[in-house]
Amino acid sequence: MTLICVLEGCDGVGKSTTADRVAHMTKASVFHHDRPRGLDDIAAAIAHRTQREVFTTWRGRTVIGDRWWLSTLALSHAIQSTADAHESDEEHDRIVAHAQRLRSIALDERASEEARGLRVVTVYLRASLDTLRSRTSPARRGGARWRALPQTHAAYEALAPTWCQHVVDAEQRAESVAADVALIVQRERRV
Ligand SMILES: Nc1ncnc2c1ncn2[C@@H]1O[C@H](COP(=O)(O)OP(=O)(O)O)[C@@H](O)[C@H]1O
Ligand SMILES: [Mg+2]
Numbered sequence: 001m002t003l004i005c006v007l008e009g010c011d012g013v014g015k016s017t018t019a020d021r022v023a024h025m026t027k028a029s030v031f032h033h034d035r036p037r038g039l040d041d042i043a044a045a046i047a048h049r050t051q052r053e054v055f056t057t058w059r060g061r062t063v064i065g066d067r068w069w070l071s072t073l074a075l076s077h078a079i080q081s082t083a084d085a086h087e088s089d090e091e092h093d094r095i096v097a098h099a100q101r102l103r104s105i106a107l108d109e110r111a112s113e114e115a116r117g118l119r120v121v122t123v124y125l126r127a128s129l130d131t132l133r134s135r136t137s138p139a140r141r142g143g144a145r146w147r148a149l150p151q152t153h154a155a156y157e158a159l160a161p162t163w164c165q166h167v168v169d170a171e172q173r174a175e176s177v178a179a180d181v182a183l184i185v186q187r188e189r190r191v
Helices: 015-026 041-057 071-078 087-113 129-134 149-163 174-190
Strands: 004-008 029-032 061-066 118-126 166-169
Touching: 004 015, 004 041, 004 071, 004 174, 015 029, 015 061, 015 174, 041 071, 041 087, 061 174, 071 087, 071 149, 118 149, 118 174, 129 149, 166 174
Parallel strands: 004 061, 004 118, 029 061, 118 166
Antiparallel strands: none
């Protein structure tokens, strides 16, 4: 089995920073996704899933994942939450179908992981919306992802109790967040 300890949460919560620190502390490998350019949500979700395929061949390793399929599920949930605000039934149905498609991409991957030799343990990094905003550099504020932050945050809060085995307080300073996650990785390795 390959153990994948995944860090999940909103933009700015500290996933990339923590993943690098924890990989160093626990002598694990770290995996950051390449963010594909110019693809729609569905094509991007499929591209991300394809990038993760590499780990089915890494028997016995521990990998710190900077996001995994829960990011796709959270996106689906956030999109779905906007559907009711649309006046026309057609637009509502189009949004629901789009969210459903993303959801099945995420859940199909989740359902196949054991058969493919992966044990995925998900850690939710939790912080308030104000903290997330303050950690986003001014240059990255204002885009579509930034505007969707309240919906994305609500989606993670709703999904974490079901899908995340651990929750870490990401309001702490970076060293403390990494120490908490490293302890989780060490315990999960012994399971
Ligand atoms: N615990 C922390 N306390 C304060 N600042 C942090 C903390 N973790 C990360 N940061 C800073 O917040 C910003 C976003 O962190 P990053 O790791 O890129 O988040 P993510 O990958 O989740 O989007 C960076 O400037 C990083 O240095
Ligand atoms: Mg990042």
